[in-house]
Amino acid sequence: MQTFYDFKIDCVSSKPFFRGAEVTKLSVSDGKASMNMNISTYCYDPSSGAMRSRSASADFSDSPYWISDRDNKVVVIGCQTLAYMQINFALTGCVLTCTEDFSPVDGVCSGAGCCELDFPNGTWYYSSYFNENYNNSQIWKTNPCSYMAVIETKSFNFNATYVNSTIFYDTYKGVTPVSLDWIISMDSCDDAKKNTTSYACISGNSKCVSEPKGGYRCACSDGYEGNPYINDGCKDIDECLDNTTYPCNGICKNTMGGFTCSCYPGSYMTDGVCQTNRKSRFPPAASFVIGGSIGLVVLVIAIACAWFIRERRKLQRIKQHYFRQHGGMLLFEEMKSQQGVTFKIFSEEELQQATNKFSEQQIIGQGGNGIVYKGLIKGNIEVAVKRCMTIDDAKKKEFGKEMLILSQINHKNIVKLLGCCLEVEVPMLVYEFVPNNTLFHLIHGNHDQQISIGTRLRIAHESAEALAYLHSCASPPIFHGDVKSSNILLDANLSAKVSDFGASILAPTDESQFVTLVQGTCGYLDPEYMRTCQLTDKSDVYSFGVVLLELLTGKKPINLFAPEHEKSLSVIFLIAMDENKLEDILDEQIKNDGNLGCLQEIAGLAKWCLEMSGVNRPSMKEVGEKLDTLRKVTQHPWEEHNLQELESLLGEHGTTQVISNTGNFSIEENVVMGLKSGR
Structure with missing residues (x-):
């Protein structure tokens, strides 16, 4: 049965509105709509001496509309401000600061008083915010307001006066034009x-x-x-009335749904063009004309060839510029100096061939950082090719060197980086292909597959070991920056493979290298990172704690449509732990398997990871060791006579508790190590 969406366009003062947004245009032929959306403002009020904010949002859920990713941008204007936007389940934003010699330039929106962010695909909801720790109270005379808005790309051109006045708000009268796509229903x-x-x-x-x-x-x-x-x-359509769109240099005849073009008597059709019949012998005047025509054709061909060669050389220069800009020469030198490096630099043409010119049929995933395509490179090797959306200017020169560092990561539970392409504006990354979807799909995929506590523990342990390797064994250490269940891939044996280093950074060596762009996924973001804009290894620990909650509860990290106190899974979990009601939120598949003690241990570990202060959280190495201990205990059931030996050993070394006679124990690591060594 088909379900049609209700467009629900209301007329207010002779103007059409949809959910409070004025509809300025509806195109039947293109499936497009234009609406005016409010601008978010953050301004200093001299009368009260305080900052006043006006947040804007839009919600097109359960409606026929999507906000078009092709036609819109997110724009932030101002100084001393951190503006961010929740778009569906993700966050995006930027920090704008203005130095003493700051001088904005017309038409340039790249960080000096203005930044532009790409709008993600398939968006039905957004809400914008300003961080109160950044404000205009000290510079209000020259920069009275900050703004954040979604706007049609073709309707926006940055003006330097927008930064130190209210002209931006006044020009658009408080609203910006936004382009939307629409459909009749979700039926195919x-x-x-x-x-x-x-x-x-x-x-x-x-x-x-x-x-x-x-x-x-x-x-x-x-x-x-x-x-x-x-x-x-x-x-x-009468095509014969529009010779520009439907050219015909002969006799045009309109037909239903088309037209025909025939030649006048004495001429014939060649390649869709009518040509005049000519005799085998021509008079002298005709020969002169023919000779001149041939010469003209030769001249045109010569000019076209010269133009083609020039454009080809121009394209090569552009590719060489991008290659050098992204540190390609430095990468070459590093590869020469290091023996046995298997990292490869791909050409754009190679990756186009591998992905069938980046066909939509080859897409296997997409998110805020880019689109991932399945490809087949030389040797029939399956790969995943990631086309990134943007790259920070500060990272361009070091990009090649960082890629070489990431390529040397060799861990069975980390997706291998095979190479990159640097001759394009935004570099492309080539990874090994992992065939069995993601942990997010395994948990939330609406299938009847039973996932045992053993499988969940193993995936959690493997993922923790991978992150611990990045933090402790990589040189320099690497912070992932976007740990979530959809970035944990699963191979044919359901072994974990941590992926997507689009948000990763190498550990900073000084304060100037700290990340100032808020990035990550809503529901997993470390609150300390949101407050300080400084990504650390403990940010990954917090996000991993949310993944543990998904494995324990089978619930998604965030539910935007739930009541305020039930939106965040981490909040629900912490309340349940404080009220000793953990069983109420556990996944039905695992809470009745006689493993309650083990589940309580995992919950305790998750709570530790979710500490508000990073210094109070464990390291990923400690998390991995704890999960390894729990796995060993659940994998090796003890017979009753062994219980007595274990209890005696626990009396010597100390323990938390013996859970049950089913063979599941919660023990400290030193006891397990003692058992392994025979002590």
């Missing part, structure tokens, strides 16, 4: 056509158009124009 074309009474494409000569994000809309068939949603709405 095949499903929609099955119900003839509700199928929306009712005009003759209309067709169903499937949207990449899902659902369908209608359009007139080729050769017709008009409204496909009403009877006889699609009318034939």
Whole structure:
């Protein structure tokens, strides 16, 4: 049964509105809409001496609209401000600071008083915020306000006066134009056509158009124009009236849905163009004309070849510029000096061939950092190719060197970085291909697959070992920056592979290298990182604690549509622990398996990871060791006579508790090590 969305456009003072946003345009043929959205402001109020904020948001859930990622940007304008935006389940934002010699430039929005952020795909909800630790109270006379807005890319051109005045807000009268895509319903074309009474494409000569994000809309068939949603709405186009769009240098005849072009008597058609018949012998004047024509053709061909060669050389210079800009020469030198390096620098052409020119059919994942394609490189080796969205200017020169460092990471539970492509504006990364989807899909994929506590513990332990390797064994240490269940891939044996280093940074050596761009995924973000904008190894520990909660509860990290106190899984968990109600939130698949003591130990570890202060959290090495201990205990059941020996040993070394006679024990690491060594 088809479910149609209700457009619910209301008329207020003779103007159309949808959910409080003024609708300025609806295009039937393009499936587009334009609406005015409020600008978020953060301004200093001289009368009260305080900052006043006005937050803007939009919610198009359960509606036919999506905010178009192709047509819009997120724009932040101001000084001394941290603005960020929650878009669906992710966060994006930037920090703007202004030095004494700060001088904004018209048309340049790249960090000096203004920044632009790409808008992600498939967005139905956003809400913007300003961090109160950044304000304009000290500079309000020259920079009275900061702004954040979603705006059509074609409608925005940065003006330097926007930073030190309210001209930006006044120019757009408090609202910015935003482009949206729309559909009829979420049904596919095949499903929609099955119900003839509700199928929306009712005009003759209309067709169903499937949207990449899902659902369908209608359009007139080729050769017709008009409204496909009403009877006889699609009318034939008379192509003969538009010789520019439908060229014909002969006799044009309109037909239903098309046209024909025939030649006048005495001429013939060649490659769609009418040519005049010529005799085998020509008079002298005609020969002169023919010779001149041939010469002209030769000249045109020569000019075209010269232009082609020039453009090809220009393209090569551009590629060489990008290659040097991203540290390609430095990377080459490093690769020469290090023997046995298997890292490869790919050309853009190689990756286009591997991914069928980055076909949509090859997409296997996408997020805030970029799109991932499945590819096949020389030797029939399957790879994952990641096209990143953006790269910080500060990281461009060191990018190649950092890639070489990341390529030397050799751990069975970390996705191997095989190479990169540097001759494009934003570098592309090539990883090994992992075939069995993600941990997020395993937990939340709406399937009937049973996931035992043993499998969950093993995946958690393998992931923790991988992160501990990055923090402790890599040189220099590496902070992942976006630990979440969708970045933990699973191979054919459900072994964990930590992936996606799009948000990773090498451990900073001084304060100037600390990250100032808020990045990560809503629900996993370390609150200390949100407050300080400084990514550390303990930020990864906090995010991993949320992954442990997913494994324990089977719930998603955040639910935007739940009541305020139930939106965050970590908040729900901490309340349940304080009230001794852990069993109420455990996954039904595992809480009745006689492993309650083990689950309590995991919950205690998760609570430790979620400490508000990073210094109070464990290291990833400690987390891995604790999970390893729990795995060993659950994997080796003890017979009853061994229980007495264990209890005696526990009396010597100390323990937390003996949980049950099923063979599951909660013990300290020194006891386990004693058992292994025979002590």
